[in-house]
Amino acid sequence: MSIKPIPFDPTSFDTLHEANKLRQGESYTERTGSWISSDWAASLAGEVGEFCNLVKKLRRGDQVPSEELARELADVIIYAELNASYHGIDLAKAVVSKFNEVSQRVGSKIRLQLLP
Ligand SMILES: [Mg+2]
Numbered sequence: 001m002s003i004k005p006i007p008f009d010p011t012s013f014d015t016l017h018e019a020n021k022l023r024q025g026e027s028y029t030e031r032t033g034s035w036i037s038s039d040w041a042a043s044l045a046g047e048v049g050e051f052c053n054l055v056k057k058l059r060r061g062d063q064v065p066s067e068e069l070a071r072e073l074a075d076v077i078i079y080a081e082l083n084a085s086y087h088g089i090d091l092a093k094a095v096v097s098k099f100n101e102v103s104q105r106v107g108s109k110i111r112l113q114l115l116p
Contacts, residue, residue: 007115020082040086
């Protein structure tokens with residue numbers, strides 16, 4: 001099996017991380033400054049739930065603009081980064097590692113390689 005890793009640019013996660021940190025430093029922190037791990041996890045779960053609710057509506061035949069789906073998925077990514085940051089996790093490294101782990105498990109040749 002020939003494996004050619006696909007370059008993965010972590011800068012978008014880095015930028016999101018910095019923006020999240022900056023925003024946390026604003027008045028917004030008054031609400032979240034005392035949050036513990038479970039608060040951040042619940043927020044992430046809430047955003048996943050909001051996305052799933054929209055998908056449920058699609059399934060039952062409601063009209064849901066793709067922009068609404070996109071907004072909720074964006075919330076999921078933003079809160080995933082906030083959760084990662086809370087735990088000191090490098091999200092880009094984690095994504096590459098997990099993607100490659102699954103590729104290996106399912107017998108895929110597709111791999112990601114973190115760009116320096
Ligand atoms: Mg939301």
